[in-house]
Amino acid sequence: MAAEMYSIKDLENLSGIKAHTIRIWEKRYGIVQPGRTDTNIRYYSNEDLRRLLNISMLTQHGFKISHISQMTDDEIAQKIAGLSIKNHPDLYGDSLLLSLIDLDEQLFNKAFLEILMAEGFENAIIRFIFPFFHRIGIMWQIGTISPAQEHFISNLIRNKIIVATERISRVPDPALGTVLLFLPENELHEISLLFYNYVLRARGYKTIYLGQSVPHESLERLTHTCSFSFIVTNLTNPLPEQDFIEFCQRLCQVADGAKVYIAGPIPDNLGGRLPANGFLQKDLIERLSMGVSV
Incomplete structure (x- = not known):
């Protein structure tokens, strides 16, 4: 103990x-x-x-x-x-x-x-x-x-x-698009990501849940063979500002054409350095809580 x-x-x-x-x-x-x-x-x-x-x-x-x-x-x-x-x-x-x-x-x-x-x-x-x-x-x-x-x-x-x-009976609405959820390599704490998956399914989104510690190469191959409207990921371990920016840029480039929502500890004063298709956690949570689509 x-x-x-x-x-x-x-x-x-x-x-x-x-x-x-x-x-x-x-x-x-x-x-x-x-x-x-x-x-x-x-x-x-x-x-x-x-x-x-x-x-x-x-x-x-x-x-x-x-x-x-x-x-x-x-x-x-x-x-x-x-x-x-x-x-x-x-x-x-x-x-x-x-x-x-x-x-x-x-x-x-x-x-x-x-x-x-x-x-x-x-x-x-x-x-x-x-x-x-x-x-x-x-x-x-x-x-x-x-x-x-x-x-x-x-x-x-x-x-x-x-x-x-598993108890959600709502049929996914194709018009809302498909959401891919994953944790980056070496990220193992998935409580928040599981909850985002629940919230999205409850609102009629089709979700594909990959879970913990997904290698970037595997994610890249998947995005080349499947089409996603949104990608949701979560960080538990804080990253230095430059490392965080590089992670966002790399992910948003792979997910070109999809909106990428990034949750977890966010460095201060990012300014305009977040890619155009990258959004922070509060954007997703606030929009969903107000009944607005992502």
């Missing part, structure tokens, strides 16, 4: 509870028990984070902190099990995070179902799953989750998107 060492600021970012409040609860109620490094720096564990997330859920359901502080961990867990997070959007992220920490598929499925029923599939992904991955990114950076935990939750979400896509 990854080292469990959070600063109080980390706890604030992940739990949503202000650092000042955490300190008060710590001193007054002994809610968390920080450890200390060899150099006497305070740190908190996954158990502290788990407890704070549970307490946050209870307080938002009307429980008083003075009452919660008298409960054992088992009693808190029993109270949490009896709660419904329906109509409590602030708690959705906490439930997802607890399912990650505990590798709890049942808790994840329960939380996702309630988000789905309240928000619909697209809003569930945009408003809750993508921000949840941002929280995972914080935990990854500070070294408090393991690759196994990240893979666990990513595969659960990946499967949800694939199943939702």
Whole structure:
């Protein structure tokens, strides 16, 4: 497992509870028990984070902190099990995070179902799953989750998107054109790309999904033998500005005649250096969300 060492600021970012409040609860109620490094720096564990997330859920359901502080961990867990997070959007992220920490598929499925029923599939992904991955990114950076935990939750979400896509019954409209979706070589994180595939199919586009780490040579051969109206790709790893521009130019040249949508970390101040048929992620997402064709 990854080292469990959070600063109080980390706890604030992940739990949503202000650092000042955490300190008060710590001193007054002994809610968390920080450890200390060899150099006497305070740190908190996954158990502290788990407890704070549970307490946050209870307080938002009307429980008083003075009452919660008298409960054992088992009693808190029993109270949490009896709660419904329906109509409590602030708690959705906490439930997802607890399912990650505990590798709890049942808790994840329960939380996702309630988000789905309240928000619909697209809003569930945009408003809750993508921000949840941002929280995972914080935990990854500070070294408090393991690759196994990240893979666990990513595969659960990946499967949800694939199943939702397979259930789309809408017949593609030839007038809208065909969209090719792929990840460049060495890009393996396909959650966003899978979601774009879902969104496009739900709006009547025919899509061809190539998936992870597609060699440029293979893409080039494919574009010479098949016709595409649009190409969608996604970058996870930031590229230096010049490398990003060269990637865009190379891709847009191969896809001459098609619009190319590029998602992911985009360098600032690109100016007019993006090819004429190249567009950034927000162009696609904003247009689709407004019901406008790509």
